[in-house]
Amino acid sequence: MSFVNPTYLWSLLGLLVPVAIHLWNKSEGKTIKVGSIRLIKESQTSKSSRLQFNELFLLLLRLILVSLICFIMAAPVSISKRSNLEVAYVVEPSLLKLNSIRSLVDSINDDNEVYLLAEDFPDYTEEDTEFNSEKKQLENPQYWQLAQQFSKLHSDSLVVFSKGKVSGIKGKRPEVSQKVNWILIDSTESTSEIIEITSFKDSLELLQFDIVQNLGRFSKQRIAAKDIEGYSIPEHVLRTELDTIRVQFYDDLEIENQVDYLKASFSALGKYLKRPLVFREFEQVSSDEKSIKNRDFLVWLSENEIPDSGTKSLIFKPNIYAENLIEKTTKAGVFQLTxxxxxxxxxxxxxxxxxxxxxxxxxxxxxxxxxTDTRNIDKSILAPVFKEGSKSSYLAKFDWAPWLWLAFLVVFIIERIVSKLREQ
Structure with missing residues (x-):
C-alpha cells in the first residue's frame, strides 16, 4: 500500500491527545485522612468495574476514529501489476438495434470483455435491452478520438464492430499500441430527411438530405406555406428566414465597369436564390469616421484600409498567382478580388x-x-495506425478511501452507542 498524500500521516501524532487526557484523569488525587475505609470498599460493585472497561473501550474506539481520518487524508492506494487481456471486443451502440448483431455480441460476452464504443467505454450488459438513442455521444461516436483512448481497455488486441460513418472521422489518424481489427457492418439504408426549412414571404423552401447507395446528396423543394402540414417534419429541423440581400459599394479606384460587373453578378445570384437585392453607395460621414448601415456585404474597391465592421467584405487585392477570382483571406469574413x-x-x-x-x-x-449522415467509409481509411512497443501488463490502482469511510461510519456508530451506555 502507498499513499498519495503521505504528509498527512504526521497527523497520527494526534493519537497522543486522547491517551494523555485518559492518563491525566487517572492520576492520583489529594489524600484525605478518614477514620476507616472499610465501608467504602464494601460499596464497590461489579458496575464500577464495567464502567472502567467501557472507558478503555471508548478510548480505543476514539483512537481508531482519529487514525481512520488520518489515513483517509493520506489517500491510501494499492498498486498491483496485472496482465493485459489477450483480446477485447468493442461495439458501436447503434448497432445493437440490429437483432443479428445483438445476438452475436451476447454470445461473445459470455467469455470475453465487451465494451461500447462511446466515451469512457462503458461495459456492455445483456440486460440493456433498450438502446437510448437520445444520447448523442452514443448515436454519433467520433471514431478517431475514441481510438486514441483504447489504452484504457488494457488489451493487447481489439475487435471493433462499427458502422464506420463518415461523420465520425475528424482530425489526424491516431496511433495505438493495440492491434485493432476493425470490422465494418454496412447497415446503411436509403434515407431521406428534411434538415432545414427556409421561410420566404408566402412560401417555404425545404432542404432535404438523401442517402442512396452510400451516396449523399441535397435536394430543394419550394412549397406554399399552407401545404407544410402534408409533410413529415422532424421536431428539431432547422428553421431560417431569408431577407433582402444588401450590398454596399465603396470605389475610389474608379476602374472601368468594375462596379457594374459586380452588380450584374450579384443580381444574377439574387435571381437564382429568389431573393431581392438592394445596392447602395458607401456612406462616409467624415474623413475620420465612416458609417456602414443596413448591409449584408461591403465591396471595398480601394487601397485604403477597410473599416472594421465585423461583417462579410470583399476587397480588391490583385494576385497574379491566385487560382480563383475570389479567395478567402486570413481574416475571418474577408474575401479578396484577385x-x-x-x-x-x-x-x-x-x-x-x-x-x-x-x-x-x-x-x-x-x-x-x-x-443525419449515415454513409460508410472505407476500412483502410477508418482503422488507426498500429504503433510498436505495446505493453503486456499494466499497473492497476485500487483506492481504499471509500472503504475507510465505511469503516469510520461503523466505528463512529459503535462509539456513540457505547458512550450512551456509559452515561447510564
Whole structure:
C-alpha cells in the first residue's frame, strides 16, 4: 500500500491527545485522612468495574476514529501489476438495434470483455435491452478520438464492430499500441430527411438530405406555406428566414465597369436564390469616421484600409498567382478580388458562383448533417495506425478511501452507542 498524500500521516501524532487526557484523569488525587475505609470498599460493585472497561473501550474506539481520518487524508492506494487481456471486443451502440448483431455480441460476452464504443467505454450488459438513442455521444461516436483512448481497455488486441460513418472521422489518424481489427457492418439504408426549412414571404423552401447507395446528396423543394402540414417534419429541423440581400459599394479606384460587373453578378445570384437585392453607395460621414448601415456585404474597391465592421467584405487585392477570382483571406469574413474584372474572366471563372460563398445560406447546416449522415467509409481509411512497443501488463490502482469511510461510519456508530451506555 502507498499513499498519495503521505504528509498527512504526521497527523497520527494526534493519537497522543486522547491517551494523555485518559492518563491525566487517572492520576492520583489529594489524600484525605478518614477514620476507616472499610465501608467504602464494601460499596464497590461489579458496575464500577464495567464502567472502567467501557472507558478503555471508548478510548480505543476514539483512537481508531482519529487514525481512520488520518489515513483517509493520506489517500491510501494499492498498486498491483496485472496482465493485459489477450483480446477485447468493442461495439458501436447503434448497432445493437440490429437483432443479428445483438445476438452475436451476447454470445461473445459470455467469455470475453465487451465494451461500447462511446466515451469512457462503458461495459456492455445483456440486460440493456433498450438502446437510448437520445444520447448523442452514443448515436454519433467520433471514431478517431475514441481510438486514441483504447489504452484504457488494457488489451493487447481489439475487435471493433462499427458502422464506420463518415461523420465520425475528424482530425489526424491516431496511433495505438493495440492491434485493432476493425470490422465494418454496412447497415446503411436509403434515407431521406428534411434538415432545414427556409421561410420566404408566402412560401417555404425545404432542404432535404438523401442517402442512396452510400451516396449523399441535397435536394430543394419550394412549397406554399399552407401545404407544410402534408409533410413529415422532424421536431428539431432547422428553421431560417431569408431577407433582402444588401450590398454596399465603396470605389475610389474608379476602374472601368468594375462596379457594374459586380452588380450584374450579384443580381444574377439574387435571381437564382429568389431573393431581392438592394445596392447602395458607401456612406462616409467624415474623413475620420465612416458609417456602414443596413448591409449584408461591403465591396471595398480601394487601397485604403477597410473599416472594421465585423461583417462579410470583399476587397480588391490583385494576385497574379491566385487560382480563383475570389479567395478567402486570413481574416475571418474577408474575401479578396484577385483580378480586374472583364467579360472573359467573369464567364470563365463563374464570378456569380464565386460570390455565393459570401452568403451564408445555411450557417448551422454542418452540425445537422453530421447527425443525419449515415454513409460508410472505407476500412483502410477508418482503422488507426498500429504503433510498436505495446505493453503486456499494466499497473492497476485500487483506492481504499471509500472503504475507510465505511469503516469510520461503523466505528463512529459503535462509539456513540457505547458512550450512551456509559452515561447510564
Amino acid at each position: 483580378d480586374i474584372l472583364h467579360r472573359k474572366n467573369i464567364l470563365e471563372a463563374h464570378l456569380a458562383e464565386d460570390l455565393l460563398q459570401l452568403i451564408e445560406l445555411h450557417p448551422k447546416i454542418e452540425s445537422k448533417i453530421a447527425e
